[in-house]
Amino acid sequence: MSHVTDLPVWAAILVCGLTVLGAAIALIGSVGLLRFTSFYERLHAPTLATSGGVLLICTASIICFAVLQSRWVFHEILIIVFVLVTTPMTLMLLGQAALYRDRVEEKHGVPLKQRPPREEPVE
Amino acid sequence: MMELTIIWSILIAQIMLGLAMAFAFYRMVRGPRAQDRILGLDTLYINAMLMLLTFGIRTANSIYFESALIVALIGFVSSIAFGKFLMRGEIIE
Amino acid sequence: MRTWFPYPLLSAGLLAIWLLLNQSVAPGTILMGSVLATGLGWVTLKLGLARSHPRRVLLMLRFGFTIALDIIRSNLAVAAVILRGRRRPPNSGFLTVDIDLDDENALALLACVMTATPGTAWLEYDRLRKSLLFHVLDMENERVWIDTVKRYEAALKEIFG
Structure with a gap:
C-alpha cells in the first residue's frame, strides 16, 4: 500500500506547494464572499475557488497519483473541465435572477431593462 | 523530516479549506437575500469538493476522487434548480 | 458521416x-x-441546437492560451482586491458594450469565458439591440474592460467566421 509519505522529495514539494496555494486561493475567495457588501460584488468571489483553487489542487492530485502509482492518471482533468464549464452557468443564472428580482422591486442603482416597450403593430 | 512537512502542509491546506467552508456557510445562513444564500451554497460545495481531493492526496486513495466528482455533479444541478426557482417562484423572505 | x-x-x-x-x-x-x-x-x-463550424485550430489554441493567461492575471488581481479589505472598497459597477456576434455557440463561449475569469460577470444580453450588460469588480478605468471584451469578440468572430 503506497502512501503520500513515499513520494520522492521533488514531487512532495510540488504537491505540497500546489495544495497549499490552491487552498489559500479558495480561502481568499470565501473571505471575499464574506466581506463584500453588495450581491453583484459577491458574485465574483466564488470564481477564485473554481478557477485557481480547482486547477491547482487537481494538478497536485494528478502529480501525486502519477508518481505514486507510476502511471499517468488523468481523471482529475474531468473535474477541472466539469467545474470550468458548469460554474459560469450557475453564476450567470444567479446574476440574471438577482437582476430580475431587483428590477421587480425597483431597487436603486440597478440598471434598467434595455429594451424599449414593444411597439404596437402597424395595421 | 520530509514526512512531517508533507503531513503538516496538507493539514494546513485542509484547515484553510475548512475555514473557507465556514465562511460560505455563514453567508448561506445569514445572507440577506435568497440569491446570497444560493451563492453561499455554491461556494460551500466547491470547497467541500476541494476538501475531498485533499483527503484523497493525504490517504493516496482514489475513491475520494469519485465522491468529489459526485459532489460537483449534484451541487451543480441543485444550484441550477435553485437559480431557476428564483427566476419564477414566489419567495417569502 | x-x-x-x-x-x-x-x-x-x-x-x-x-x-x-x-x-x-x-x-x-x-x-x-x-x-x-x-x-x-x-x-x-x-x-435542435444551433450548429456552428469552428475552424482554424491554431487560432483556437491561441485563444485558449490568452484566456489561460487572463485567468491567472485576474485571479491575482481579484485576490489583491479582496485582501486590500475595507481600507479601499472595490470600485465596482455595471458596463454595457455592443457585441455583434450572430453565432449562438460563439456567444455561449464568450459568456462562459467572461464569467469564468474572476472580475467580470456576464449579466444580460439583449438580442435585439445586440448589447451586453456585465458587471466588473474593480473598475480602475472602463476602457480596459471594454477593450478586453472587444478583443474576445474579435477572436471569436475569426474562429467562427
Missing part, C-alpha cells in the same frame, strides 16, 4: 470522457463508449 455523427466534436468528447472515467482503453470500453457517443449524438439532434 454526418448521419452517423451529427455533432462530431460532442461525440468525440463523450468518448473521451467515457474512457477517462473507466481509466482503460480496452476494446470493450471503446465499443461501449462509441455506442454511447453515437446514441447521445442522435439524442442531441432531437434538441
Whole structure:
C-alpha cells in the first residue's frame, strides 16, 4: 500500500506547494464572499475557488497519483473541465435572477431593462 | 523530516479549506437575500469538493476522487434548480 | 458521416470522457463508449441546437492560451482586491458594450469565458439591440474592460467566421 509519505522529495514539494496555494486561493475567495457588501460584488468571489483553487489542487492530485502509482492518471482533468464549464452557468443564472428580482422591486442603482416597450403593430 | 512537512502542509491546506467552508456557510445562513444564500451554497460545495481531493492526496486513495466528482455533479444541478426557482417562484423572505 | 455523427466534436468528447472515467482503453470500453457517443449524438439532434463550424485550430489554441493567461492575471488581481479589505472598497459597477456576434455557440463561449475569469460577470444580453450588460469588480478605468471584451469578440468572430 503506497502512501503520500513515499513520494520522492521533488514531487512532495510540488504537491505540497500546489495544495497549499490552491487552498489559500479558495480561502481568499470565501473571505471575499464574506466581506463584500453588495450581491453583484459577491458574485465574483466564488470564481477564485473554481478557477485557481480547482486547477491547482487537481494538478497536485494528478502529480501525486502519477508518481505514486507510476502511471499517468488523468481523471482529475474531468473535474477541472466539469467545474470550468458548469460554474459560469450557475453564476450567470444567479446574476440574471438577482437582476430580475431587483428590477421587480425597483431597487436603486440597478440598471434598467434595455429594451424599449414593444411597439404596437402597424395595421 | 520530509514526512512531517508533507503531513503538516496538507493539514494546513485542509484547515484553510475548512475555514473557507465556514465562511460560505455563514453567508448561506445569514445572507440577506435568497440569491446570497444560493451563492453561499455554491461556494460551500466547491470547497467541500476541494476538501475531498485533499483527503484523497493525504490517504493516496482514489475513491475520494469519485465522491468529489459526485459532489460537483449534484451541487451543480441543485444550484441550477435553485437559480431557476428564483427566476419564477414566489419567495417569502 | 454526418448521419452517423451529427455533432462530431460532442461525440468525440463523450468518448473521451467515457474512457477517462473507466481509466482503460480496452476494446470493450471503446465499443461501449462509441455506442454511447453515437446514441447521445442522435439524442442531441432531437434538441435542435444551433450548429456552428469552428475552424482554424491554431487560432483556437491561441485563444485558449490568452484566456489561460487572463485567468491567472485576474485571479491575482481579484485576490489583491479582496485582501486590500475595507481600507479601499472595490470600485465596482455595471458596463454595457455592443457585441455583434450572430453565432449562438460563439456567444455561449464568450459568456462562459467572461464569467469564468474572476472580475467580470456576464449579466444580460439583449438580442435585439445586440448589447451586453456585465458587471466588473474593480473598475480602475472602463476602457480596459471594454477593450478586453472587444478583443474576445474579435477572436471569436475569426474562429467562427
